[in-house]
Amino acid sequence: MNNTFSLDKLVRPNIMAMEPYSSARDEFEGSGSIYLDANENSLGSALDSSYNRYPDPRQNGIRKKLSELKSVADNEIFLGNGSDEAIDLLYRAFCEPGRDKAVIFPPTYGMYKVQASINNTPVLEIPLNSDFSLPVEKIKEIINPSVKMLFVCSPNNPTGNLMPKSSIIEVLKDFKGLVVVDEAYIDFAPEGSSMINEIKNYPNLVVLQTFSKAWGLASLRLGMAFAQKPVIDILNKIKYPYNVNGVTQSMVLDALKAFNKKDMMVNQILSLRDNLVQRLKSVSLVEKIYPTSANFILAKVPMANKVYIELVKQGIIVRNRSSVLLCNNCLRITVGTEKENSQLIKALTNIKIKVPAI
């Protein structure tokens, strides 16, 4: 247990002191037959279907279903407009602009740094070890009271590797700020890899997940944050009142009932991924495939910028990560359909790159 953690000391004083907006739907929660409290259009919508009512600001339906699915209490769940909203709100709640710091571990997801810049939060960058594992000892050396948050991405984007739970727990025990573990790809990792059931043990742990990847609902924009109630209460206090729109809420509720379809797609993607790895290994251009626990593969090729352009010429778009720390000459390839993967392999096989003699 982390006994020295104090949320009151971590939150920005203005956030601690403020009164949140109280919407019409906050002030009357039961059910009436006539709603004249929110200045909505009582006649309907400028569409055939009705969208004239404000959505549930607390997303009670989704949180109830999620709490069963994830075995956490519904008051330990925050829902936002993508996980990106949760990342933004975490900075705004906990980092005094221009003063408090965050730590990231490159190469990693770009949004941690972008949101920090918007919030004028200085970011300390501690590179991952060369095998992409967490630099636990360096973390212990560098953290000080001005550091409020660490962002650990697991499985990590763009490298694909899962960070061992033991290394994250070591950091959780040592650090008095928040450890944000971004699990956007956790459904593709072996069962039991998630940190979500550690929430009860660590008041400084925040786990992020999303409907954008395994659930196949990127367009709906729904992200989740899981943490103990005091942290979740702060995020809910500062979010936009109706941050998750009604269409998203009703579609995601349907998806949650069909979670077996998600599981089936995950299994299918995992077998497509393993097959793609095997086929990539037989392409002479491919120098190295990094181990992955996600729905993408990091591959090393000679002159990645050229390979990238050659693929684009054939209409195949991958992510060029060549300029990213520790990812020299690396392309990040999302697992596609059987047919898309075959076309990728064919295209790579046809690319002729002359590697200059050293």
Ligand SMILES: *Cc1c(COP(=O)(O)O)cnc(C)c1O
């Ligand atoms: C794709 C991705 C997300 C998802 O963000 P949303 O805003 O929920 O779509 C979050 N974190 C990482 C590391 C990702 O790669």
